[in-house]
Amino acid sequence: MVQVTRSQLYPDVAPLGLHRVLEPCGVLPQAARQLDARAAIWPDEVRVAVQRLNLDAASFRQLSEATGGDPAALRAAVLEIVASRGKMQNPVTGSGGMLTGVVEEVGPCSPLGLTPGDRIATLVSLSLTPLVISDGLARWDGRSEQVPCAGHAILFGRSIAAVLPDDLPAELALAVLDVCGAPALTSRVVVASARRRPAGPGPVVAILGAAGKSGSLSAAAARQAGASKVIGVVPHEAEAALLRAAGAGSEPGGPLADEIVIADARDPVAVSAAVGRAGGPADVTVVCVDVPGCEGGAILATADGGTVIFFSMATSFSAAALGAEGMAADVTMLVGNGYVPGHAELALDLIRSQPGVRALFARRIGPEE
Amino acid sequence: MVQVTRSQLYPDVAPLGLHRVLEPCGVLPQAARQLDARAAIWPDEVRVAVQRLNLDAASFRQLSEATGGDPAALRAAVLEIVASRGKMQNPVTGSGGMLTGVVEEVGPCSPLGLTPGDRIATLVSLSLTPLVISDGLARWDGRSEQVPCAGHAILFGRSIAAVLPDDLPAELALAVLDVCGAPALTSRVVVASARRRPAGPGPVVAILGAAGKSGSLSAAAARQAGASKVIGVVPHEAEAALLRAAGAGSEPGGPLADEIVIADARDPVAVSAAVGRAGGPADVTVVCVDVPGCEGGAILATADGGTVIFFSMATSFSAAALGAEGMAADVTMLVGNGYVPGHAELALDLIRSQPGVRALFARRIGPEE
Numbered sequence: 001m002v003q004v005t006r007s008q009l010y011p012d013v014a015p016l017g018l019h020r021v022l023e024p025c026g027v028l029p030q031a032a033r034q035l036d037a038r039a040a041i042w043p044d045e046v047r048v049a050v051q052r053l054n055l056d057a058a059s060f061r062q063l064s065e066a067t068g069g070d071p072a073a074l075r076a077a078v079l080e081i082v083a084s085r086g087k088m089q090n091p092v093t094g095s096g097g098m099l100t101g102v103v104e105e106v107g108p109c110s111p112l113g114l115t116p117g118d119r120i121a122t123l124v125s126l127s128l129t130p131l132v133i134s135d136g137l138a139r140w141d142g143r144s145e146q147v148p149c150a151g152h153a154i155l156f157g158r159s160i161a162a163v164l165p166d167d168l169p170a171e172l173a174l175a176v177l178d179v180c181g182a183p184a185l186t187s188r189v190v191v192a193s194a195r196r197r198p199a200g201p202g203p204v205v206a207i208l209g210a211a212g213k214s215g216s217l218s219a220a221a222a223r224q225a226g227a228s229k230v231i232g233v234v235p236h237e238a239e240a241a242l243l244r245a246a247g248a249g250s251e252p253g254g255p256l257a258d259e260i261v262i263a264d265a266r267d268p269v270a271v272s273a274a275v276g277r278a279g280g281p282a283d284v285t286v287v288c289v290d291v292p293g294c295e296g297g298a299i300l301a302t303a304d305g306g307t308v309i310f311f312s313m314a315t316s317f318s319a320a321a322l323g324a325e326g327m328a329a330d331v332t333m334l335v336g337n338g339y340v341p342g343h344a345e346l347a348l349d350l351i352r353s354q355p356g357v358r359a360l361f362a363r364r365i366g367p368e369e
Numbered sequence: 370m371v372q373v374t375r376s377q378l379y380p381d382v383a384p385l386g387l388h389r390v391l392e393p394c395g396v397l398p399q400a401a402r403q404l405d406a407r408a409a410i411w412p413d414e415v416r417v418a419v420q421r422l423n424l425d426a427a428s429f430r431q432l433s434e435a436t437g438g439d440p441a442a443l444r445a446a447v448l449e450i451v452a453s454r455g456k457m458q459n460p461v462t463g464s465g466g467m468l469t470g471v472v473e474e475v476g477p478c479s480p481l482g483l484t485p486g487d488r489i490a491t492l493v494s495l496s497l498t499p500l501v502i503s504d505g506l507a508r509w510d511g512r513s514e515q516v517p518c519a520g521h522a523i524l525f526g527r528s529i530a531a532v533l534p535d536d537l538p539a540e541l542a543l544a545v546l547d548v549c550g551a552p553a554l555t556s557r558v559v560v561a562s563a564r565r566r567p568a569g570p571g572p573v574v575a576i577l578g579a580a581g582k583s584g585s586l587s588a589a590a591a592r593q594a595g596a597s598k599v600i601g602v603v604p605h606e607a608e609a610a611l612l613r614a615a616g617a618g619s620e621p622g623g624p625l626a627d628e629i630v631i632a633d634a635r636d637p638v639a640v641s642a643a644v645g646r647a648g649g650p651a652d653v654t655v656v657c658v659d660v661p662g663c664e665g666g667a668i669l670a671t672a673d674g675g676t677v678i679f680f681s682m683a684t685s686f687s688a689a690a691l692g693a694e695g696m697a698a699d700v701t702m703l704v705g706n707g708y709v710p711g712h713a714e715l716a717l718d719l720i721r722s723q724p725g726v727r728a729l730f731a732r733r734i735g736p737e738e
Contacts, residue, residue, distance in 0.1 A: 016669075016696060018638065026636050028665040030695045031688065094687040128695040160697045181694065267395050269387065296397040300385075310686070310704075317679070317686045317704060318463040319400065325550065325707030326399045326497040327385060328529045335679075335686060335702035338694030 015044055015111070015157025020130050022086070029128035029156075035086035037130035037154065043109040044157035048101040048120065050131070053147040054178050055097040057290045058313045059090035060145035066092075071142030078147070082133050089127035095313045096126030097145070099153055100164065100174050111157050119170070121177045122153070123160040123344060130154040146171065146365070162344045172358075173348065175365050179214035180347035181338035182311045183221035186286050188340060189307055190225035193283050201228035203283035206275045206301055208265045208294060210257055211239040214311055215288035216246065216360045219256050220350045222284070231278045232257030233271060235264060235289075242363060246356035256356050263297075265289040271297030287312050295320040296327075304330045311336035384413055384480070384526025389499050391455070398497035398525075404455035406499035406523065412478040413526035417470040417489065419500070422516040423547050424466040426659050427682045428459035429514035435461075440511030447516070451502050458496035464682045465495030466514065468522055469533065469543050480526050488539070490546045491522070492529040492713060499523040515540065515734070531713045541727075542717065544734050548583035549716035550707035551680045552590035555655050557709060558676055559594035562652050570597035572652035575644045575670055577634045577663060579626055580608040583680055584657035585615065585729045588625050589719045591653070600647045601626030602640060604633060604658075611732060615725035625725050632666075634658040640666030656681050656705075664688040665696075673699045680705035 019042060021027060022034040029035055041047050055063075055078075067073035082088050089096050103118040114120065122129060135150035155161055164173050186205075193203040205222040209215040210232030219230050234240050240260050247255025259278035263270040265287075275282055281303040287294050292314040299320070302308050308331055310320065320333050351358050388411060390396060391403040398404055410416050424432075424447075436442035451457050458465050472487040483489065491498060504519035524530055533542050555574075562572040574591040578584040579601030588599050603609050609629050616624025628647035632639040634656075644651055650672040656663050661683040668689070671677050677700055679689065689702050720727050 026638065027662070028637050028669075028692065028695070030692050031662065031665060094685070095691065124695045124697070125691045127691050158697055159695075268397050269395065293396070293400065296400060300397075313687050313690070315686045316463070317684045317689075318682050320686075320704045321682070321707060322464065322494045322496050323397065323399050324704075326397070326493045326528075328493070328527055328708050329706070330708060330710055331706065333704035333706055335689045335693075335704060337698070337700065337702055338690060339697050339699060341699055 017128065017156035020154065030125065033085065035130045037086035037132045039132070039152050041105055041107050041154065043107045044111065045107045046103060046110050046112055046114055046155040047105045048153045048155060049104045050099050050101040050149050050151045050153050052100045052174065053088060053097060053126065053149050054099065054174055055088070055145040055147060056090070056093070056095040056313065057145060058093045059095045059097060061290070062090060062092050069142070071140070074142040075137045075140060079133060079137060082131055087126060087129055087131050093313060094127065096129070098122050098126060098174070098178050099129070100170065101153065104152065112155060112159070112161060114161065119164045120161045121164055121174055122155065123162055123177060123180070125338070160339065165348060168348065168351070171365055172351070172361060175213060175361055176217070176347050176351050177344055179217060180343040181340055182214035182286070182288060182336065183217040183350060184340035184343035184346050185309060185334070185336060186218040187221040187225040187346065189284055189309060189334070190222050190227055193307065194226040202226040204229045204231065204279055206231040206233060206280060206282035206285045207257070207288060208233045208271070208286065208298060209288035210234055211243040211360060212288055213361060213364055216256060216357045217347055217350055218286045218288060220354045220357050221346065222286070224350070229258045229279050230256070231259045231261060231275055231280060231282065233261055233263055233265065233274065236262060242360060246360045265297055266291065266293040268296035268300045272300035275301040282306060284309070287315065290314055292316065296323045299324050299327060299329050299331055302329070302331045307332040307334060309334045309336055386497065386525035389523065399494065402454065404499045406455035406501045408501070408521050410474055410476050410523065412476045413480065414476045415472060415479050415481055415483055415524040416474045417522045417524060418473045419468055419470040419518050419520045419522050421469045421543065422457060422466060422495065422518050423468065423543055424457070424514040424516060425459070425462070425464040425682065426514060427462045428464045428466065430659070431459060431461050438511070440509070443511040444506045444509060448502060448506060451500055456495060456498055456500050462682060463496065465498070467491050467495060467543070467547050468498070469539065470522065473521065481524060481528070481530060483530065488533045489530045490533055490543055491524065492531055492546060492549070494707070529708065534717060537717065537720065540734055541720070541730060544582060544730055545586070545716050545720050546713055548586060549712040550709055551583035551655070551657060551705065552586040552719060553709035553712035553715050554678060554703070554705060555587040556590040556594040556715065558653055558678060558703070559591050559596055562676065563595040571595040573598045573600065573648055575600040575602060575649060575651035575654045576626070576657060577602045577640070577655065577667060578657035579603055580612040580729060581657055582730060582733055585625060585726045586716055586719055587655045587657060589723045589726050590715065591655070598627045598648050599625070600628045600630060600644055600649060600651065602630055602632055602634065602643065605631060611729060615729045634666055635660065635662040637665035637669045641669035644670040651675060653678070656684065659683055661685065665692045668693050668696060668698050668700055671698070671700045676701040676703060678703045678705055
């Protein structure tokens with residue numbers, strides 16, 4: 001697998017794709033209401049023949065609920081968004097997702113190092129990727145956020161893409177790459193926390209939503225980065241059983257979570273009490289639960305001087321800021337940046353080395369091809 | 370001035386005020402739709418006779434716009450919110466503000482160290498403070514976010530309050546305490562950034578909205594914490610002139626901003642280019658502009674490995690997270706936590722020692738009493 005890194009053309013802004021913004025003028029593609037998705041490429045761009053969209057979980061849930069889950073209505077909703085915006089950005093959640101496809105044409109000035117025929121996944125959000133759908137999404141049954149799709153997409157000079165690895169099924173690689181920012185940032189924060197206490201044991205890490213995709217990868221990353229204890233918080237017994245099975249003695253380095261506790265992540269008292277009983281408060285708390293209202297519990301479960309990393313797109317900025325202030329909680333709160341250098345390799349290596357995590361992913365995406 | 374610190378009763382949750390939440394059950398007071406604001410106190414509570422509300426800037430702007438600035442309509446809007454919610458939390462912005470008043474009754478188990486008769490400011494948001502207004506806001510002209518008010522408010526065991534200092538006018542102290550989290554967190558981040566480069570010069574710090582209240586205090590805090598250069602970004606020449614005058618040679622430690630640049634904070638290309646020309650990209654960027662859409666510019670103006678601190682309540686979590694990912698920007702993004710230990714003292718000391726900052730505050734709140 002080749003990780004393609006961004007060009008370092010600061011302060012040149014062409015690689016950001018501003019030339020593709022139709023309105024409003026001057027904003028970045030992510031903030032644009034509409035992009036120009038024409039197939040003809042600029043010198044530093046790459047055009048990709050799309051094979052599959054992977055909608056962001058929050059976006060897929062919102063669209064499913066809004067359409068009552070009717071496949072035809074779901075298809076129509078996605079087609080309407082892409083046709084009117086030139087990109088797949090859910091107007092309600094603001095989020096997008098990612099895609100896989102085959103490189104079709106590479107501009108002479110593209111810094112991405114791609115070659116026509118490469119099979120790639122985009123690691124920048126669909127919310128800023130120019131996209132045209134040409135098959136009416138006829139092959140999508142509307143039951144999953146993985147959307148078989150034909151059409152084209154455009155990568156900018158400063159976009160990030162990963163060539164898909166040969167040794168993993170494409171669907172698995174895509175699911176891993178979709179959330180690869182979470183384990184990478186978790187790893188970085190846990191390493192920094194461990195460094196601040198060179199004499200003592202490593203930090204205690206709580207993962208809200210530990211049996212999910214980003215949650216299980218983050219748990220494995222936290223352990224690898226030096227956590228002394230990983231506390232997995234899950235909403236009910238079925239998820240607890242999944243997580244328990246995933247760590248049933250077979251993992252190099254021990255089980256995925258040292259302690260598994262059941263609590264509703266939206267109930268701050270329940271979460272903090274459960275994490276407290278399991279050995280908390282946590283030095284690092286990672287929020288991987290894609291429902292609103294988890295800010296208070298995460299803050300309350302975290303020790304003074306600790307760090308909360310919010311990866312959920314359902315996070316409310318003001319609820320986090322005012323919640324911490326309101327509880328006089330001296331915690332560092334990070335916006336989960338989806339980009340950390342080396343994030344794709346780190347996540348793919350975890351899925352290769354941790355059979356328990358791989359088994360959890362298999363449960364989420366169906367049997368491997 | 371006495372800084373009252375929070376009780377350390379984890380995991381006991383009574384001091385969080387959950388017993389005052391009427392609905393929905395089990396959430397924290399900040400997340401509640403309605404609080405019980407009755408005057409009778411619980412053993413660990415404090416009741417305050419309210420003198421003045423200081424509405425959050427984003428909330429005041431939203432209410433002013435929604436009512437067309439009509440004073441009677443503004444009064445009615447605030448009264449309706451407080452009557453129906455039991456707290457002054459703007460349902461649109463989610464934000465509140467703070468208040469000043471005189472301590473009326475102290476419960477026998479209160480850990481706050483207050484005495485009846487103390488004149489205090491609350492350092493927790495109005496969005497979680499039980500409040501009853503008894504004078505119909507008759508003395509408020511609706512022109513300013515400072516609202517003369519009679520009524521009562523409740524402090525919980527884990528609330529934070531500061532006894533107002535004797536040596537500063539009350540209105541000035543209130544305005545400083547309202548934003549005191551910003552300079553404290555800026556200071557901490559700049560110190561940490563300077564430590565990571567012990568050999569080289571201190572970090573370059575960009576302040577978006579440097580002529581405002583939180584912005585000017587953050588600029589002064591950044592300089593004091595070891596910034597090698599402070600770049601002040603302001604929206605137009607009038608603000609630039611204010612900032613220039615504030616640093617006209619009289620400040621201990623040099624001018625408030627080494628470079629003053631004019632750019633629309635919502636225009637990412639303009640902001641990053643201006644900061645770049647002034648000596649950027651910044652190692653630390655502080656967002657103190659209370660309008661939506663400033664995430665992209667802040668990220669783009671920040672160097673790889675740098676930090677963005679978002680203090681604006683208008684910040685969009687998903688725009689920050691997806692924006693950084695979309696530009697492959699390896700920046701740490703912090704949710705501006707309004708609570709940092711020692712924040713009140715740090716801000717009041719800055720206003721005492723920096724005449725330029727004090728002059729800027731005087732311009733914002735009118736001549737000192």
